[in-house]
Amino acid sequence: MGSWPIVARPDHVDRLVDALAARPARAQVLRGPSGVGKTTVAATAASALAAKGRTIVPVVALDELRDVPLGALSPLLGAERFAPHDDVADRLQQLIALVGAHADTYLLVVDDAPLLDATSAAALYQLVRVFAVPALLTARDEHPMTGALARLLHEDLVTVTEVPGLGLDQTRELLRRRLGAEPRPETLRTLFDVTRGNPLFLRELVLSAERTGRVRSGPYGVELDPSRVPPHIIGTVASRLDTLRDDQRRFAELLAVAQPWPATATRAEELDTVDDLVAGGFVVASGEGAGGEGASGEGDRAHLRLAHPIFAEALLADLEPAARNRLRESAARRLLALPSPPVRFTAVCLLLDAGATVARDDTLWAARYAHAVGDHERAIAAADRVLATATEEDAPALATAHVTRAAALSALGRVEEADEAFARAEASARAGAAAETLAIVHLRWGQHTALRRHEPRAAADRIVSILDDLDATGRALLEPDLAKWRLMAGDREVLASHVIPPATLDRARGADPAPGAGPGDAAEHAAGHAAELTAALGTAMIATMAGRIDDASAAIASGRPLAARFAEVVPYGESLLDLSAFLVDVARGRIDDASAFAETRRLEPFAESSGVWSYALALIHLHGGRLHDAAPLAVLAVDQLRWRDFTGLLGPALALAATVHAQRGDQASARAFLDALEPAHHDDVKVRLQAAEAQAWLAAAEGDPESASAALTSAVRVGVEAGHLLLAALTATVALRLSSGGEVLDLVSSAAASSGAPFLELVRRAAEAREHHDAAAAVELAPALTTAGLGALAFGLVSAAPGWEPDDRMLVRRARVTASELSRTVVSPSRPRHARDDAGLTEREWTVATAAARRERSREIAERLGVSVRTVDNHLSNIYRKLGVRGRTELERELREFL
Structure with a gap:
């Protein structure tokens, strides 16, 4: 492979260039932990200024030369132009005079400025203070600014900028450039968590993995197993850790195995130690409560971390395995005293990693919790621990462990292993577990079959075959998902019915199970309330598709309190409710609110729902006419949904990507995306609608508008008949852009009357204007259409309007002005x-x-x-x-x- 890639940080670089190019210029200091990229940012800024004509004067300070007068400046003073001067003091005077006389043409760049010897630092101070020479300095967190440099700070002659680690997107970009492909999300998460975006640390882990053959291509991106940090990297911070007192080192070692450490777990006698560690730059406090009077933080959500990602490796490097395990156990015992589920999970994981004895129910809980929060490898490991010790008499525990393991395997894409595990889970559930456990097994197995295997019909058939084996609670748990899979399989009757929360459930189940309740009791409790959650999810989904805003909003509100509590049974409940809330905003015609909501969710780090929101935003950009914005998001959505799709959107995403590429004139890519659809995808009304759009644009590009119109009208008819009114209306807007037809108007009129949603009513009015060639209505509708996210339709209508009433010059002028304004953001699809x-x-x-x-x-x-x-x-x-x-x-x- 080539050299290690450099990720641009334009925000930092641009600010530096502006400040250093100003008159008068202001000196700049870049401060941050070692390896964070200070030198790279400084070099990039210096190169930019060199391109503008500045002469760069580089100075590198070294710890070994701190006691050597002018040691840092010796390379400059040894230049040939100063050769006539034998005395070093004369050479320094000449250097200062030369640079100072032409201050605006030079830039001093000093790396590790706090390590300058006193004489060199004094010379730097004089150049900045007296001659106003622009200067760019770097400084590590652990190196204090003293002497002449401190005077620059005290006299307010320098601006200090903290350089953070790379962000998640920057880390992804760097890995993609180095590895030649997108990293698998789990790999990205591991590397980002371990390195905290430190480029040096990241580089060493990746290079080490490459040298030892631990980089491989996988189905969802490049996979990389990070190893221990190379000794030479640990050595860069080890000497600094040697300055810690015994009490400070003990607490730092505690953080090394258990960070982030809840501030509330810190003992009173440790508070001074923590404050000293924070003051010394060894520990940082973050989260709510971290900014209070003690640096240790006293808020319930304040956490403590080691300030540098390599500190943990350096602190643990000299500890024997037994000592590390004792440290893990000690940390775990303290954390178990706190009530927070994430803290309890950390504690149980520490005990498991230490090889300590952990109660079976605690291990099983940790497995389920790990799967719910997306730590699927940990979920499998914990479930295996339970399966290794449970006996046939422990049928409830066996069934729960098997189904948790199976669901985690499915999430990781290990499809065949997942099916085997689900089969074992069903056998254990039938051998002696509660009926609710059997229902949970089939819920998760059905989700795997429908969404990971893309076989919704098989999932629905399996559920139907076992419904008679379940009680009312079990059937109530499964029926909403059964409706969804039937819908995906092309059953058009599903959306015509309402999903009602199960009234037969015992509302006395509201209390949590008693402490110490076994897996069977917990399953019964969870299944009962999860049935209410799945009913709310089903109602919200069907109501949003049908444009029934009030029904959808009520279902979302009823599901919110349950989604977090029963995430172990329905891990993606919160995200599914979020998707319904997004669609409610769309149905209301509030596209700005919907877009902001989707963007916020998409940017949540490592969210398994990321593909859903990339798809949603691509759809918004597509109908807004922003094809250049839609294209990368549509392709990204396909990749993300192949990795994790919990709502059956991979098929629609493939069709959406085809639509975007067809509109952009890339017919080969459009057909490739359509060809990637599985046979079962074509049964899904969502896919049929979106694929019809792609096929219509392809037909239009080939000069066949009749085929385009026929494909769209047929798809809209199917969507309306099936009750998929919201997406049918979106596809209808494409029909209105490509042609006019009375049947489209009839279909959207029927949909609007059935739904009552403002979005559908707006599409109906647009269809009416298009059918009747009502130019005035088209112009008047344009702002509302744009606000509702239909900028492409608005542009199409006002562009066609002058031809409808050419004799009305004022109206023609208004239409053309409106079209001109819209054309600044709307990209017209590629024509033949x-x-x-x-x-x-x-x-x-x-x-x-x-x-x-x-x-x-x-x-x-x-x-x-x-x-x-x-x-x-x-x-x-x-x-x-x-x-x-x-x-x-x-x-x-x-x-x-x-x-």
Whole structure:
């Protein structure tokens, strides 16, 4: 492989360049832990200023030269231009005079400035203080600014910027560039958690894995197993840790095995120690309560961490395995005294890692909790621990361990192993577990079959075959998901019914199970309330698809309190409710709220719902006409949903990616995405609607508008008949952009009347304007359509409007102005290439021609394309000549069918 990639940090670099290029310039210090990238940022900023004509004066300070006067400046003072001066003091004076006399043309770049010898530091102070020479310094956290450098700080002559580690997206980019492919999400999470974005630490772990053959391609990205940190990296911080007192080292070692450490677990006698560690830069406090008077933090959510990711490795490097295990056990016993489930999980994991004896029920709880929070490898390990010790008499525990293990295997994509584990879970459940346990097994097995194997019909058939074996609670748990799988399998009757929360459940189940209750009791309790949750999820899903906003909102509200409590049974309940809430905003026509909601959820680190939100945002950009924004998100959604799809969106995402590429004129990619659909995907109404859009754009590009219209109308009809009204309305907007047809108006009118959602009513009005060629209505609807996220439809209507009522000059002008405004954000789909090829127009000439035909002024076209007005006018001259027209009026008539 080539050299290690460098990730740009434009925000930091741009601020530095602006500050150092200003007059007068202000000196800058980059501070942060070792390896965080201070030197790289400084070098990038220096290169940018060098490109602007600055002469860079590099200085590297070394600890070994701190006691050598002018040791850091010796390479500069040894330059040939100072050779006539034998005395070092004279050379220094000449250097200061030379640089100081032309301060605006130089930039001092000092790496590890606190390690400067006193004389060099004094020279630096003089250049900055007296001559205002721009200076860029780096400093590690552990090195205090003393002497002349401290005076720069005290006199407010320098700005200090803290350099953080790489963010998650930057870490992903770096790994992608190094490994040549997207890292598997679990690999990214591990490396990001371990290194905290420290580029040096990350580089060493990756290079070490490459050297030892622990990098491999997997089905969901490149997989990498990080090993221990190389000794030479540990050595960079070991000497600093040697300065710790015994009490400080003991607490730091505790953090090394159990960070993040809850501040509330800190003993009173340790508070001074913690404050000293924080003051010394060894420990950082984060979270609520961390900013209070004690650095140790006293808030319930305050946590303590070692300040540098390599500290943990260095602290544990000299400990024998037995000593580490004693440390883990000690930390675990203290954490178990706290009531928080995440803290309890950490404690149980520490005990398991230490090889300590852990109660079976605690281990089983840890397995279920790990799966619920996405730590599937840990879930499998804990479940295996239970299975290794449980006997046939422990049927409830065996069934729970098997189903937890199976669900975790499914999440990791180990499909065949998951099916075997589910079969063992069912056998254990039938051997003596409660009926509720059997229901939970089949719930998770069905989700695996429908979503991971893409066989919703098989999942539904299996559930139907065992319903008679279940009691009312078990059936209530399964029926909402059964409805979903039937819907995915093409059963059009599902959305016509309402999913009602099970009224037969005993509401006395509201109390949590008694402490010490066994797996069977816990399963019965969980299944009862999880049935209420799955009913709420089913109601919300069906109501949002049908545009029944009030029903959906009520179901979401009833499900929220249950989603977090029963995440072990329904791990993705919260995310499914979030998706329904997003669709409610869409149905209300509040696209800004929906977009902000989706963007917030998408940016949650390591969320297993990331594919859902990439898909949602791609859909928003597509119908908003922002194809360049939609394309990368649509492709990303496919990759993410292949990794984790808990709601059956992989098929729609593949069809969405095909639609985006078809609109952009990339027919080969569009067909490749359509070909990637599984046979069972085509039974799903969501897929049928979205695939029809892709096929329509492909047909339109081939000059076959009749086929495009037929595909869309047929799909919309199926969607409306099945009660999938919201997505059917979206597909109807594409039909309105490509053609007009009375049947589309009839279909969306029926959908709007059935739903009452503002979004569907807006689409109905747009269909009415399109069908009746009502130019005034089209112009009036444009703002509302744009607000609802239908900018592409708004642009299509107002672009067509001048041809509907050409004699109304004022109305034509309003339509063209509106179209011109929308064209700044809406990208028109690629039209048949032969239209411009026959005329000999280039891609840019075609863009200019269509804009001019819409009566955009040359200045407006130039601003949008980023060229000069003269360039636009030159293009127009060529266009007129090639098309044989004499001006914009004839150009408009020539291109009217393509606008």
